[in-house]
Amino acid sequence: xxxxxxxxxxxxxxxxxxxxxxxxxxxxxxxxxxxxxxxxxxxxxxxxxxxxxxxxxxxxxxxxxxxxxxxxxxxxxxxxxxxxxxxxxxxxxxxxxxxxxxxxxxxxxxxxxxxxxxxxxxxxxxxxxxxxxxxxxxxxxxxxxxxxxxxxxxxxxxxxxxxxxxxxxxxxxxxxxxxxxxxxxxxxxxxxxxxxxxxxxxxxxxxxxxxxxxxxxxxxxxxxxxxxxxxxxxxxxxxxxxxxxxxxxxxxxxxxxxxxxxxxxxxxxxxxxxxxxxxxxxxxxxxxxxxxxxxxxxxxxxxxxxxxxxxxxxxxxxxxxxxxxxxxxxxxxxxxxxxxxxxxxxxxxxxxxxxxxxxxxxxxxxxxxxxxxxxxxxxxxxxxxxxxxxxxxxxxxxxxxxxxxxxxxxxxxxxxxxxxxxxxxxxxxxxxxxxxxxxxxxxxxxxxxxxxxxxxx
Numbered sequence: 037x038x039x040x041x042x043x044x045x046x047x048x049x050x051x052x053x054x055x056x057x058x059x060x061x062x063x064x065x066x067x068x069x070x071x072x073x074x075x076x077x078x079x080x081x082x083x084x085x086x087x088x089x090x091x092x093x094x095x096x097x098x099x100x101x102x103x104x105x106x107x108x109x110x111x112x113x114x115x116x117x118x119x120x121x122x123x124x125x126x127x128x129x130x131x132x133x134x135x136x137x138x139x140x141x142x143x144x145x146x147x148x149x150x151x152x153x154x155x156x157x158x159x160x161x162x163x164x165x166x167x168x169x170x171x172x173x174x175x176x177x178x179x180x181x182x183x184x185x186x187x188x189x190x191x192x193x194x195x196x197x198x199x200x201x202x203x204x205x206x207x208x209x210x211x212x213x214x215x216x217x218x219x220x221x222x223x224x225x226x227x228x229x230x231x232x233x234x235x236x237x238x239x240x241x242x243x244x245x246x247x248x249x250x251x252x253x254x255x256x257x258x259x260x261x262x263x264x265x266x267x268x269x270x271x272x273x274x275x276x277x278x279x280x281x282x283x284x285x286x287x288x289x290x291x292x293x294x295x296x297x298x299x300x301x302x303x304x305x306x307x308x309x310x311x312x313x314x315x316x317x318x319x320x321x322x323x324x325x326x327x328x329x330x331x332x333x334x335x336x337x338x339x340x341x342x343x344x345x346x347x348x349x350x351x352x353x354x355x356x357x358x359x360x361x362x363x364x365x366x367x368x369x370x371x372x373x374x375x376x377x378x379x380x381x382x383x384x385x386x387x388x389x390x391x392x393x394x395x396x397x398x399x400x401x402x403x404x405x406x407x408x409x410x411x412x413x414x415x416x417x418x419x420x421x422x423x424x425x426x427x428x429x430x431x432x433x434x435x436x437x438x439x440x441x442x443x444x445x446x447x448x449x450x451x452x453x454x455x456x457x458x459x460x461x462x463x464x465x466x467x468x469x470x471x472x473x474x475x476x477x478x479x480x481x482x483x484x485x486x487x488x489x490x491x492x493x
Contacts, residue, residue, distance in 0.1 A: 047091075048092075095168065114175045119152055161196075172196070173222070181203050215248060259294060261343070262294070263327070263328045267295045300313055301320065301342050327357070362441065365443055366380055366391050366392070369391045369451075377389055382394075382441050
């Protein structure tokens with residue numbers, strides 16, 4: 037007889053229990069080099085209340101808050117408080133109505149002085165409570181600071197203390213936000229809910245405050261040309277934009293980014309769209325630095341390679357990320373080493389001179405799970421390199437990786453002998469080069485001498 041065993045997977049309790057177990061595991065992971073878990077685990081639940089995608093997570097958090105107790109769970113609800121400027125105009129018109137509706141007129145004028153609308157937040161909190169979660173703190177996003185009467189209204193209808201209602205209004209730059217939160221004592225509200233007031237320290241934001249104020253007064257520009265493939269959608273390079281912004285503030289410079297479509301630098305654009313071609317090269321030649329980010333496919337590869345060539349020949353600081361780094365190596369091999377057919381195996385798997393190859397540790401036959409992903413140790417080969425100096429002259433550094441390709445170890449000696457240095461190498465490349473050096477040495481030795489070489493190594 038054939039016996040069938042079936043297991044019914046349900047959102048509740050199977051998925052919700054798995055979410056709670058994952059939260060507990062993540063909360064116990066040591067951070068910042070400490071031996072024990074962190075004091076507070078921060079969980080961000082995105083989306084909009086009521087969306088079907090977030091329902092299992094909301095249910096899981098509702099169960100989790102009940103299980104751990106209110107003293108161990110703090111819910112900060114982020115909501116929009118819109119400002120309707122048109123209400124003021126409507127109030128002016130209401131003043132023209134007859135005396136018979138004077139009470140109605142004054143009522144509308146009174147409410148028109150409060151342009152910040154609280155209804156979206158009220159309904160959001162109501163829906164959230166219906167799903168089993170009650171906010172401890174309201175973080176209200178608005179274009180202006182919340183007025184006291186608006187806070188009082190939110191406190192009354194959302195049942196949140198006024199001191200637990202903070203406003204995040206428009207600022208000159210994002211570095212002012214932590215200062216706003218401290219000014220409104222948001223940290224004290226969180227500590228009070230979690231019963232951590234006795235062990236917490238007052239945040240030291242003196243240096244942060246100076247940085248926020250200084251960033252508003254930057255006037256000396258630094259122009260960075262970003263040569264990319266997806267310039268039409270700048271959110272594709274959001275992390276790059278933020279990293280450049282942070283770096284420019286650290287160097288006391290005002291960041292100016294020139295976004296250049298890589299295809300506009302190519303010879304084809306010179307014939308098809310000469311204006312775009314001319315404008316792209318004008319921006320590239322006027323840049324203080326060039327950044328070429330990653331990308332997939334062959335479109336724009338020629339333009340990125342030309343950008344790398346321009347940077348090398350004119351000694352313009354160049355930063356290549358992922359494919360941008362690959363193409364810098366390819367350009368060097370073609371124009372310095374004299375290998376016109378040199379290429380990356382990602383772009384041409386059959387190239388005779390592969391400068392960049394698929395990682396030996398990866399699989400070329402299986403999809404998924406083939407990336408070098410996560411933290412890897414890189415050893416600096418020289419303390420005089422800029423990379424080593426930026427890391428404080430350390431001998432090695434651990435950084436996260438996410439890629440499938442690497443510079444061909446067999447070509448590294450040739451690159452380095454011609455002037456292209458690799459100041460950082462991981463254990464794989466270092467051991468590979470050492471192994472190849474031993475093999476080459478043993479080939480030149482006699483059989484008797486080989487035994488000696490092996491012992492010495």
